[in-house]
Amino acid sequence: MDDRVRIFDTTLxxxxxxxxxSMNVEEKIAVARQLTKLGVDVIEAGFAFSSxxxxxxxxxxxxxxxxxxxxxxxxxxxxxxxxxxxxxxGAPRARIHTFISTSEIHLKHQFRLTxxxxxxxxxxxxxxxxxxxxxxxxxAMDASRTEPAYLYEMIEAVIEAGAGTVNIPxxxxxxxxxxxxxxIKGIRDNVRNIDRAVIxxxxxxxxxxAVANSLAAVVNGARQVECTINGIGExxxxxxxxxxxxxxxxxxxxxxxxxxxxxxxxxxxxxxxSGITGIMVQPNKAIVGDNAFAH
Amino acid sequence: xxxxxxxxxxxLKDKSTYEIMRPESVGISRSKLVLGKxxxxxxxxxxLSEMGYDLSQENLERAFETFKxxxxxxxxxxxxxxxxxxxxxxxxxxxxxxxxxxKFKVQSGTDTSPRAEVEMEVDSRAVSGAGTGDGPVDAxxxxxxxxxxxxxxxxxxxxxxxxxxxDAQGEVSVRVEEGGHIVLGQGSHTDIIVASAKAYIxxxxxxxxxxxxxxxxxxx
Numbered sequence: 001m002d003d004r005v006r007i008f009d010t011t012l013x014x015x016x017x018x019x020x021x022s023m024n025v026e027e028k029i030a031v032a033r034q035l036t037k038l039g040v041d042v043i044e045a046g047f048a049f050s051s052x053x054x055x056x057x058x059x060x061x062x063x064x065x066x067x068x069x070x071x072x073x074x075x076x077x078x079x080x081x082x083x084x085x086x087x088x089x090g091a092p093r094a095r096i097h098t099f100i101s102t103s104e105i106h107l108k109h110q111f112r113l114t115x116x117x118x119x120x121x122x123x124x125x126x127x128x129x130x131x132x133x134x135x136x137x138x139x140a141m142d143a144s145r146t147e148p149a150y151l152y153e154m155i156e157a158v159i160e161a162g163a164g165t166v167n168i169p170x171x172x173x174x175x176x177x178x179x180x181x182x183x184i185k186g187i188r189d190n191v192r193n194i195d196r197a198v199i200x201x202x203x204x205x206x207x208x209x210a211v212a213n214s215l216a217a218v219v220n221g222a223r224q225v226e227c228t229i230n231g232i233g234e235x236x237x238x239x240x241x242x243x244x245x246x247x248x249x250x251x252x253x254x255x256x257x258x259x260x261x262x263x264x265x266x267x268x269x270x271x272x273x274s275g276i277t278g279i280m281v282q283p284n285k286a287i288v289g290d291n292a293f294a295h
Numbered sequence: 296x297x298x299x300x301x302x303x304x305x306x307l308k309d310k311s312t313y314e315i316m317r318p319e320s321v322g323i324s325r326s327k328l329v330l331g332k333x334x335x336x337x338x339x340x341x342x343l344s345e346m347g348y349d350l351s352q353e354n355l356e357r358a359f360e361t362f363k364x365x366x367x368x369x370x371x372x373x374x375x376x377x378x379x380x381x382x383x384x385x386x387x388x389x390x391x392x393x394x395x396x397x398k399f400k401v402q403s404g405t406d407t408s409p410r411a412e413v414e415m416e417v418d419s420r421a422v423s424g425a426g427t428g429d430g431p432v433d434a435x436x437x438x439x440x441x442x443x444x445x446x447x448x449x450x451x452x453x454x455x456x457x458x459x460x461x462d463a464q465g466e467v468s469v470r471v472e473e474g475g476h477i478v479l480g481q482g483s484h485t486d487i488i489v490a491s492a493k494a495y496i497x498x499x500x501x502x503x504x505x506x507x508x509x510x511x512x513x514x515x
Contacts, residue, residue: 171514
């Protein structure tokens with residue numbers, strides 16, 4: 001396995017879901033340009049189907065920002081997949097990121113689908129997405145509360161259908177590092193075609209463990225981390241990009257992994273995002289807080 | 296970089312004594328670059344670019360003019376001031392807004408009742424009016440709410456000097472709610488009452504934007 005961890009930035013999609021953090025399209029383009037300087041591998045520019053404004057943001061970033069892969073989120077629905085493809089048209093490197101829940105609690109109460117219906121729909125939508133672009137990511141929403149055997153089955157099926165990245169979200173921020181690391185190892189050991197895809201993780205910070213869980217996943221073979229600048233995001237936020245990147249860099253002696261991030265662009269990115277969203281960085285925040293380098 | 300207390304000596308001798316990372320490695324510079332009224336376009340553009348703002352020629356000109364006006368008002372222009380200029384003059388005004396502040400005047404003090412006069416643009420039409428309140432901000436906000444016909448609630452208001460010095464720019468942040476939508480608004484100016492009006496209008500514009508954008512947000 002390679003030792004390069006891909007950084008998937010979702011500041012413009014999940015980060016924008018922080019209460020009150022709406023950004024206009026010019027502000028999103030400014031952030032996307034800085035993310036490009038920062039050297040992220042993938043920019044999740046939005047959720048094209050959700051609103052005309054989001055569609056337009058994805059479309060403009062796809063056309064105006066060159067370097068990283070530009071990605072749009074899409075539910076496992078034909079209209080979502082087609083909207084994502086439409087917004088991404090013309091991007092030199094485009095990715096459709098589609099998702100469906102795999103946990104019993106979500107399937108039963110939110111999606112009202114049986115396991116086999118969800119699996120069938122996921123496969124069908126990954127294939128549909130592949131009809132539009134070569135680069136397709138699939139997320140098993142609420143993966144950390146999903147029965148492992150079903151999760152393995154789902155992942156194997158979507159890889160077979162053409163997903164090149166399989167994302168394992170800890171949607172509600174419930175996982176513990178050891179447990180989450182073991183889940184990633186379980187996927188590597190039990191999904192037959194797993195070597196044909198990159199394992200990704202997307203951790204939420206409800207218990208303050210988003211970075212620790214992401215790190216545990218990487219140690220166990222995940223090679224893409226989904227994160228945001230300053231860790232902004234829904235509720236308590238997402239894994240913070242700057243912390244993940246600086247952990248991998250500072251403790252390369254133990255971890256032996258690297259990212260493609262130009263770390264000296266971290267602070268400008270942090271200031272830009274807090275300035276635009278109005279979400280202040282706490283003074284004692286690791287890496288980018290006012291006191292981070294004060295003695 | 297801030298350093299206090301007795302560990303300074305060890306730090307000066309060998310930075311690795313306490314630092315596992317160098318601030319420069321994440322783009323925090325140990326010295327602050329300051330611009331002033333003699334700084335030219337090139338220095339201005341270079342600094343903005345280092346801060347992550349790559350502006351079009353037209354936007355750069357607009358921001359530069361604001362910078363020059365600010366540099367006349369205050370001696371030293373810091374990174375924080377530049378951030379405020381770009382956010383206020385470029386990013387926030389690029390998208391067509393429903394509401395725009397044109398002219399603004401307040402009176403307040405110990406022996407006068409606070410009163411605001413506001414001229415603004417609502418859907419490209421100039422409107423004006425005056426109103427009162429229990430302070431200059433209240434007077435301004437009451438007047439703006441009347442002119443825009445909006446019925447939002449102000450949940451939070453805060454003002455910060457974005458740098459040191461009595462001539463610093465004030466940055467006002469407001470949190471405003473209407474019909475279940477919550478937005479943040481920001482505005483900066485060397486006059487904090489003007490900054491307050493700008494922040495409020497910014498929030499009202501964001502509310503309009505949000506009301507139009509009926510969206511279904513996934514939880515991933």
